[in-house]
Structure formats: structure tokens, C-alpha cells
Amino acid sequence: MYDSILVPTDGSEGAEAAARHGLNLATAFDSQIHFLSVVDERSYSSALADLDPTVGEQREGFEQQATEAVECLEEMVTEPPVTCQTAVKHGVPHEEIRSYAADHDIDLISMGTQGRTGLDRLLLGSVTERVVRTSDVPVLTTRHEPDRSRYDRILIPTDGSEAATAAIAHGVAIADRFDSTVHALSVVDVGGVVGAYDAGPGIPELIDSLEEECEQAVTVVEEECENRDIDIVTEVVQGPPYRAIQEYVDREGIDFVSMGTHGRTGLERYLIGSVTERTVRTSDVPVLTVR
Known part of the structure; x- marks a missing residue:
């Protein structure tokens, strides 16, 4: 590759x-x-x-x-x-x-x-x-030199967008070479949904729909890993995307992140340019960005 x-x-x-x-x-x-x-x-x-x-x-x-x-x-x-x-x-x-x-x-x-x-x-x-x-x-x-020459835990944040899907191939290929475990994470930006609409009875249904899309997004990563016999962990969480990614990296001891530079457009977007840029600027682990 x-x-x-x-x-x-x-x-x-x-x-x-x-x-x-x-x-x-x-x-x-x-x-x-x-x-x-x-x-x-x-x-x-x-x-x-x-x-x-x-x-x-x-x-x-x-x-x-x-x-x-x-x-x-x-x-x-x-x-x-x-x-x-x-x-x-x-x-x-x-x-x-x-x-x-x-x-x-x-x-x-x-x-x-x-x-x-x-x-x-x-x-x-x-x-x-x-x-x-x-x-x-x-x-x-x-930002930092690696403590070692391996990447044992690779995080692939995904919202199911085209750019996120492109990042999957790179993250999985690297995981294959380093015998890593892949972590697929999708984030439901509840704050963005609530902020975009007046609170009402349709909000819970909308959040459920977004969670379903997130589940589908991590399933794509899961299937790709299973096809290549790579260990995978999946998770869907709610919260601000950038913060959720950062917290997951810290909590799971992630060594490497592979993500797209552009995500979905409109109210359902989770990973957009600003999220990727904030991750690049502040991450203590290497971040691979894919267009």
C-alpha cells in the first residue's frame, strides 16, 4: 500500500x-x-x-x-x-x-x-x-516520537461517510502489518441534534435513527476486519465527536488513529473537517488523515 x-x-x-x-x-x-x-x-x-x-x-x-x-x-x-x-x-x-x-x-x-x-x-x-x-x-x-516501533491498538472513527470509509482501508492495512487490534468508534453528536432543533417529541426518534446509522458504520469496519482475520472492538457513543475520540484514545490506550478529513454534511454529520483538525492538533498519538 x-x-x-x-x-x-x-x-x-x-x-x-x-x-x-x-x-x-x-x-x-x-x-x-x-x-x-x-x-x-x-x-x-x-x-x-x-x-x-x-x-x-x-x-x-x-x-x-x-x-x-x-x-x-x-x-x-x-x-x-x-x-x-x-x-x-x-x-x-x-x-x-x-x-x-x-x-x-x-x-x-x-x-x-x-x-x-x-x-x-x-x-x-x-x-x-x-x-x-x-x-x-x-x-x-x-506530536511525539513513538515509544516503540509497534501500533498494537488502532482506532478508526467512522460516521459511514465516503472519507471515513476510505480511512478504514488504511487503518485495517496497517493493523494487518502490525498484528494490531482495530477499534471502530462512531459518535452520535446529540448536542448538535438538540441544538439544531427545538426540543420536541421527534428528538428521541431522530437520535435512535442516528444511532442506527452509527451501528451500521462500525459494522462495515467489523466486516472488513473479519475478512482479514483481524481482532476488532466496536463502540457507539453519544457526545461531542472530538471529545469522544480523545477520551476513547486515552481510555483504551490507542496507539494510532486513522480517520477521514471530511464527514457527512448536514445535521447528521459527526466527523467534519474541524473535528479532524482538532484531533490532529492535540492528539498524543499519530493520526492518519485520508481524503
């Missing part, structure tokens, strides 16, 4: 954490891993670089930092069958990342959610969020 994995880096701890997770998956899937560092061309004036020695020196300094960042990650690749390729580009970071992914047939991007601070930052939260929102390939985001 993942023949080529891209890890953008700015030399920060967040990027190194993303590289560790990228290497975990590369080892499991026999992938080639790519390390890319992007010098933000907006941090210097390329038009003046040839005229003003100070600007030229600044550009060279940024490029040296970028080169050191990819070389540092390259040293992590110590065991076959994983091979690596490195590159330094100049441009707008999120655009260069997407362009590199397209040009090199990348199957997954692994990024940190926090990068450098100050004028020398190359990758930062907003860059990661833009890649998550716009990437045509799945994006794995992480």
Missing part, C-alpha cells in the same frame, strides 16, 4: 518524530522513504539575492540548515529493506511538499504538527494543516 513515504523536515523535534513513525511504516511495508526540506522563499528576497550579499548569505544559511535537516534524518535509516532519498527545495513549503509528492508518486506523507519557531522556521502547524486539507495522499501527523 505504501511503496513511497515522504517525510518533510525542518530539523525540528516534531519532524524527527514524524520520521520515526514514517520509518515504522516503511519497515512494515518495505517502502522507500523520502526526506524533503523546503527553504521558504518568502524568508528572503530572491530578486535581491544576486545584488545584496547579505540576502545571498541569508539564503545560503537557510539552505545549509535544510541540508543538515535531511542529512540528520538520513542517518536514521540503518537497516534494509528501507532505502531513502533526500532533497532540498526552495518555494512555499506546503506547495513544494504537494508537488514533490505528485512528482515522486508518494503514497503517504508523515509530518510533525509543530516545527521551528522564529524566522528560520520551514514547517509549522499551519503548513501541516494545509497539507492535511489539500493532499491527495494520506497524511500521518504526530
Whole structure:
């Protein structure tokens, strides 16, 4: 599933954490891993670089930092069958990342959610969020380095939407490689339902209908896991989706989350962009987002 994995880096701890997770998956899937560092061309004036020695020196300094960042990650690749390729580009970071992914047939991007601070930052939260929102390939985001190289418990939040269904295939494939237990969770956003309507006799029936849809959504995950002989736990809960996901991760000791970037539209939506973004920003475990 993942023949080529891209890890953008700015030399920060967040990027190194993303590289560790990228290497975990590369080892499991026999992938080639790519390390890319992007010098933000907006941090210097390329038009003046040839005229003003100070600007030229600044550009060279940024490029040296970028080169050191990819070389540092390259040293992590110590065991076959994983091979690596490195590159330094100049441009707008999120655009260069997407362009590199397209040009090199990348199957997954692994990024940190926090990068450098100050004028020398190359990758930062907003860059990661833009890649998550716009990437045509799945994006794995992480805040922390893994304590180990395994993912024993993988959570797949689902609302039955097309994006959530796409995330199932990725979560199950990773579970298969790591011999993990899959946890399928669907959340009935009762607060959203009540807030959308005046309280009335139709509310209980509507909630029952939504719970039934959630049950159907986790059943899809259950069937996929049973077809591949993967252990599965299913649960349907009520509450705010983002909070329910976070609480489930903490309670069940989840190691990895696979979820869609867009969910249902309208009043019955459970997993929408804002929920995914909040999960990406705050999760202590890696989150794979799939469009």
C-alpha cells in the first residue's frame, strides 16, 4: 500500500518524530522513504539575492540548515529493506511538499504538527494543516516520537461517510502489518441534534435513527476486519465527536488513529473537517488523515 513515504523536515523535534513513525511504516511495508526540506522563499528576497550579499548569505544559511535537516534524518535509516532519498527545495513549503509528492508518486506523507519557531522556521502547524486539507495522499501527523516501533491498538472513527470509509482501508492495512487490534468508534453528536432543533417529541426518534446509522458504520469496519482475520472492538457513543475520540484514545490506550478529513454534511454529520483538525492538533498519538 505504501511503496513511497515522504517525510518533510525542518530539523525540528516534531519532524524527527514524524520520521520515526514514517520509518515504522516503511519497515512494515518495505517502502522507500523520502526526506524533503523546503527553504521558504518568502524568508528572503530572491530578486535581491544576486545584488545584496547579505540576502545571498541569508539564503545560503537557510539552505545549509535544510541540508543538515535531511542529512540528520538520513542517518536514521540503518537497516534494509528501507532505502531513502533526500532533497532540498526552495518555494512555499506546503506547495513544494504537494508537488514533490505528485512528482515522486508518494503514497503517504508523515509530518510533525509543530516545527521551528522564529524566522528560520520551514514547517509549522499551519503548513501541516494545509497539507492535511489539500493532499491527495494520506497524511500521518504526530506530536511525539513513538515509544516503540509497534501500533498494537488502532482506532478508526467512522460516521459511514465516503472519507471515513476510505480511512478504514488504511487503518485495517496497517493493523494487518502490525498484528494490531482495530477499534471502530462512531459518535452520535446529540448536542448538535438538540441544538439544531427545538426540543420536541421527534428528538428521541431522530437520535435512535442516528444511532442506527452509527451501528451500521462500525459494522462495515467489523466486516472488513473479519475478512482479514483481524481482532476488532466496536463502540457507539453519544457526545461531542472530538471529545469522544480523545477520551476513547486515552481510555483504551490507542496507539494510532486513522480517520477521514471530511464527514457527512448536514445535521447528521459527526466527523467534519474541524473535528479532524482538532484531533490532529492535540492528539498524543499519530493520526492518519485520508481524503
